[in-house]
Amino acid sequence: MFRKLIITTFIAILVAKSSNADEIQMSNGSRLIGELIRIEADKVIFSTPFAGTITISQDNVERITTKDPVTLMMKNGTVYRERQIIATEQTMLMKSEDMASVVFDASDIEMVNPEPWKLGEGYQWSARFSVATEAKRGNSDSDEWDLKASSAWLSLKDRYTLKGNIEFEESRGIKTEDNWYLFSKYDRFLEPGSKNYRGAKLSFEYDQFEDIDLRTVLGPHLGRQFSKTQRFKLEMELGPVWVNENYADGAKEDWVGALWFIDASTDIIGFGSTLYFDHDGILKVEEPGETILNAILGIRFPIAGGFETAFEIEYEYDGGAVEGVDKLDTTYNLRLGYSW
Known part of the structure; x- marks a missing residue:
């Protein structure tokens, strides 16, 4: 009885954390829960509670969802600031309180949370x-x-x-x-x-x-x-x-x-x-x-x-x-x- 209670509590904690975390859906159907650090040079840097910080090839990423707003630089040079990434079953979109939503694919992303100098700010x-x-x-x-x-x-x-x-x-x-x-x-x-x-x-x-x-x-x-x-x-x-x-x-x-x-x-x-x-x-x-x-x-x-x-x-x-x-x-x- 006590063992079941511990397992149930542990699962509840994981579910609560996952609802308030970033999520990556891989091309093979698997999901990763944690924190999106950045995307740069076709590499996704992602922090997970079970494996620490890991690097994933961007080609293997199908969709991304973020709990907090991020800054995105697209491959066409467009920069979107303070946008939350929302994933649906078909695609992804960038959401903002005062701006229209933008639909895009994971392959359109050049960088997420780039360093300021890559946005033309300083050195x-x-x-x-x-x-x-x-x-x-x-x-x-x-x-x-x-x-x-x-x-x-x-x-x-x-x-x-x-x-x-x-x-x-x-x-x-x-x-x-x-x-x-x-x-x-x-x-x-x-x-x-x-x-x-x-x-x-x-x-x-x-x-x-x-x-x-x-x-x-x-x-x-x-x-x-x-x-x-x-x-x-x-x-x-x-x-x-x-x-x-x-x-x-x-x-x-x-x-x-x-x-x-x-x-x-x-x-x-x-x-x-x-x-x-x-x-x-x-x-x-x-x-x-x-x-x-x-x-x-x-x-x-x-x-x-x-x-x-x-x-x-x-x-x-x-x-x-x-x-x-x-x-x-x-x-x-x-x-x-x-x-x-």
Whole structure:
């Protein structure tokens, strides 16, 4: 008797909660009760009392019902604010107290409860900081550290980017590596939400052991975001640049080149990992043999709470390196970082 009472009470609680909760009806006929967090990039983020927060492919969703008003962005660009989603046996409609109802299908939804910047309100701020360090004592006595940081402010109209890194290495009290790099870039999309953009970049570089006191690179560019999904992201830029180089021996050189940039990443490996490839190069127009090439191939794994670890292989080639300095540097790094 007591056991039946507990079961009956439990079922009553579930029924009461389900009547005051969001609901998703799947294409296979099953139903999910909980809270709709958002819909974005063809993924439905839904919180359930039995499995926590889950991600569902939008293609598998037949209908959605929400208990509270939400903001919807449709695939045709129309935005509906403070609308409650009501599902019938045949279709779905958006309901508002002072607006006419709108009938639509689940496939018409681009986003639900999008972040403000995706509605043209302000910027999305993202950043990443990481460090690689090594200390050896015994047969060899050396210290090495490498700091990297990047930050971007993105809106539908434009984007600001800042990057920088510092590398230092000392062996038995003698410096063997000392360099830093600072990069800034501004991009303006040809129209809000467009994949194509134009912009300008400015960078400064110092490297004691390549005898570079200061290398300045300045120039405009055209770019395109070919793909922006988590499964595959690809962005490329191309443009002319002016390069000014001041060397440790007092020599100076100015030249014109063509700069290209490739940024690619994918989550195809799984386990929350990201495989990434960053590459840039500057072709010296008058002397192609003095081309500058940089490339980073790495894989990043999340740890917890925004912390992450990554393994990288970095290649740096300077065809115009001074005599006695290797043209190619190869570095292997195990990094620990934090991002948001």
